Amino acid sequence: MMIEFVNYALNGALLGLLYALVAMGFVVIYRASKVFNMAVGEMLVLGAFLVWWAVAASAMHPAVGIAAALAISVLVGLAIERLLFRRLIGESVFSMIMVTIGLLILMRGLVLLIWGPQERPFPAIISLTPIIIGDMIVPRPLAAGGLIAVVCAAGLHWFFNRSRTGLAMSAVAEDHQIALAMGISVRRSIAFAWALGGVLSVITSMVYLSGKSLTFLSSEIGFAALPVALLAGLESIAGLLLAGLIVGIVQGLTAAYIDPLIGGNAASVVPYLFMLVVLVVRPTGMFGWKRIERV
Amino acid sequence: MSDSLESPRAGSGHADGEPLPPPHGGHDSHADPLLALANVEVLYAEVILALKGVSLSVPRAGCVALLGANGAGKSTTLKAISGIIDAEDGRVSAGGIIFDGRSIRGHDTAGVVRAGLVHVMEGRRVLPHMTVAQNLIIGGHMFPSTVAMRRALDAVYQAIPRLSELRTRTAGYLSGGEQQLLVIGRAIMAEPKLMLIDEPSLGLAPRMVEEVFAVLHRLREQGLALLIVEQNTRVALALADYGYVMEGGRIVLEGQADELRANEDVREFYLGLDREGGRKSFRDIKHYRRRKRWLG
Ligand SMILES: Nc1ncnc2c1ncn2[C@@H]1O[C@H](COP(=O)(O)OP(=O)(O)OP(=O)(O)O)[C@@H](O)[C@H]1O
Ligand SMILES: [Mg+2]
Numbered sequence: 149m150m151i152e153f154v155n156y157a158l159n160g161a162l163l164g165l166l167y168a169l170v171a172m173g174f175v176v177i178y179r180a181s182k183v184f185n186m187a188v189g190e191m192l193v194l195g196a197f198l199v200w201w202a203v204a205a206s207a208m209h210p211a212v213g214i215a216a217a218l219a220i221s222v223l224v225g226l227a228i229e230r231l232l233f234r235r236l237i238g239e240s241v242f243s244m245i246m247v248t249i250g251l252l253i254l255m256r257g258l259v260l261l262i263w264g265p266q267e268r269p270f271p272a273i274i275s276l277t278p279i280i281i282g283d284m285i286v287p288r289p290l291a292a293g294g295l296i297a298v299v300c301a302a303g304l305h306w307f308f309n310r311s312r313t314g315l316a317m318s319a320v321a322e323d324h325q326i327a328l329a330m331g332i333s334v335r336r337s338i339a340f341a342w343a344l345g346g347v348l349s350v351i352t353s354m355v356y357l358s359g360k361s362l363t364f365l366s367s368e369i370g371f372a373a374l375p376v377a378l379l380a381g382l383e384s385i386a387g388l389l390l391a392g393l394i395v396g397i398v399q400g401l402t403a404a405y406i407d408p409l410i411g412g413n414a415a416s417v418v419p420y421l422f423m424l425v426v427l428v429v430r431p432t433g434m435f436g437w438k439r440i441e442r443v
Numbered sequence: 444m445s446d447s448l449e450s451p452r453a454g455s456g457h458a459d460g461e462p463l464p465p466p467h468g469g470h471d472s473h474a475d476p477l478l479a480l481a482n483v484e485v486l487y488a489e490v491i492l493a494l495k496g497v498s499l500s501v502p503r504a505g506c507v508a509l510l511g512a513n514g515a516g517k518s519t520t521l522k523a524i525s526g527i528i529d530a531e532d533g534r535v536s537a538g539g540i541i542f543d544g545r546s547i548r549g550h551d552t553a554g555v556v557r558a559g560l561v562h563v564m565e566g567r568r569v570l571p572h573m574t575v576a577q578n579l580i581i582g583g584h585m586f587p588s589t590v591a592m593r594r595a596l597d598a599v600y601q602a603i604p605r606l607s608e609l610r611t612r613t614a615g616y617l618s619g620g621e622q623q624l625l626v627i628g629r630a631i632m633a634e635p636k637l638m639l640i641d642e643p644s645l646g647l648a649p650r651m652v653e654e655v656f657a658v659l660h661r662l663r664e665q666g667l668a669l670l671i672v673e674q675n676t677r678v679a680l681a682l683a684d685y686g687y688v689m690e691g692g693r694i695v696l697e698g699q700a701d702e703l704r705a706n707e708d709v710r711e712f713y714l715g716l717d718r719e720g721g722r723k724s725f726r727d728i729k730h731y732r733r734r735k736r737w738l739g
Pocket of ligand 2: 517
């Protein structure tokens with residue numbers, strides 16, 4: 149049926165935009181510090197718990213609660229720079245990436261320590277009544293998520309490619325030493341990156357988890373979004389949207405039409421397969437900075 | 444050091460080929476230099492003493508050349524001044540660095556750039572994935588307003604028209620000479636009083652070297668002070684008023700540019716030959732070849 153197909157594709161596309169939003173967590177930190185943040189999923193879970201704590205557990209007014217969660221996540225981002233990355237300026241980028249793996253483990257431990265392993269109902273910050281257009285049914289959080297992803301991407305794209313502050317941060321992602329020589333504060337750029345990552349993780353968690361249940365395992369979305377980030381290439385924020393749409397639609401259609409045939413879950417494998425194929429052909433992703441080699 | 448003073452008894456009979464004694468005060472900067480280094484020592488990794496007491500000064504206008512063979516410590520001197528030595532596990536362990544009347548020793552590079560001193564590193568370090576215009580805008584990241592930045596950008600396009608033609612091109616794909624012009628333009632965006640520039644002619648074809656140095660001439664004319672490190676001594680001394688020659692982390696010779704040009708030792712230094720006349724390394728041979736092309 150045509151309408152079914154459109155429905156699956158549309159829902160897949162919106163899911164893909166959610167992946168793109170999560171993947172922005174990778175790209176934002178990369179674009180301002182050249183560090184690939186392995187702890188994106190964990191940051192998202194932390195953001196989600198902050199929202200849950202403020203809005204559900206402490207029963208603050210949602211607006212106040214969200215503002216509080218945003219503020220705390222910015223502080224967490226700044227603390228991460230202060231405690232971990234400030235010491236590493238001048239060290240290899242590889243060692244910084246290893247630190248983000250340590251961060252992943254540390255944050256998971258902290259979340260378990262503070263909030264425990266049990267499931268929590270995440271408040272329905274975005275209303276759950278689906279949007280119905282003719283025969284099509286679209287979950288409202290996903291629709292809102294798609295919109296938020298587009299807005300965030302546009303804003304961040306402008307910031308990193310047009311604004312002077314953003315360009316200076318991109319210079320840090322290109323080459324720490326050049327940035328230093330021009331008097332750009334690499335430290336400040338990295339701090340900003342993690343603060344921005346914190347903000348994004350709170351926003352994303354509300355899109356992703358509204359009305360669902362939250363546990364420390366919700367961080368898996370980080371790995372689901374990884375193919376989108378790598379497909380787009382780690383530098384391109386606008387490219388994330390396209391990569392997200394492609395992955396989401398392919399996944400949605402696979403789940404609808406192929407999984408019933410083979411009686412298995414091909415849909416969850418397809419994005420990774422897709423990612424591997426693209427990376428073999430073009431290691432820097434579809435829109436990433438091509439490695440420039442000329443003599 | 445009375446023998447270094449111009450003695451009336453020597454008359455006009457200045458012995459040719461003699462190593463020039465450091466002419467005290469012969470450098471017109473003694474009054475109020477823009478930059479002054481006094482006995483600067485640099486330690487790498489807390490063990491390697493790369494500079495062993497370097498003193499030099501740069502006047503408020505004009506150009507000073509810093510010459511010497513490979514590994515003499517020229518780049519290290521520039522890095523010590525601009526503070527990027529910090530990110531290379533090095534530090535200034537002794538001595539003073541005064542810029543524009545204030546000590547900048549141990550200051551971070553951001554502060555030094557803000558004070559009006561900018562360092563153009565060796566090797567045409569453009570931001571390869573960004574356009575020419577983006578590179579320049581990043582160079583102007585310290586401007587408080589976009590209007591001021593635009594004005595500086597226009598000034599750079601005026602001073603280096605070639606960059607204006609290239610503004611939308613990706614910097615990584617420019618030719619070597621164009622990249623050198625770009626890093627110079629990017630440094631100018633910081634509106635410096637003094638530019639330290641490390642081997643701008645390295646690996647460029649003769650015509651490009653001419654173009655790059657023509658730009659440096661023009662900037663100098665506009666009042667920018669320059670401290671230039673070069674292996675290509677001929678072009679460097681044509682631009683400079685005064686020069687220093689380094690060896691083994693020390694200044695071993697200094698003098699007015701025309702005096703240095705006439706000096707036999709300088710020829711030896713910049714051929715990369717050691718005292719016995721043997722070549723030190725493969726890199727030196729390359730320098731030698733490149734130089735041959737200049738002198739013809
Ligand atoms: N990061 C570093 N760590 C340790 N030693 C260093 C470092 N950088 C330079 N050196 C040493 O300091 C000395 C001076 O090096 P420097 O790069 O200043 O020479 P240079 O005069 O610029 O030479 P070239 O003409 O080859 O560029 C060399 O012996 C070099 O091996
Ligand atoms: Mg050097």
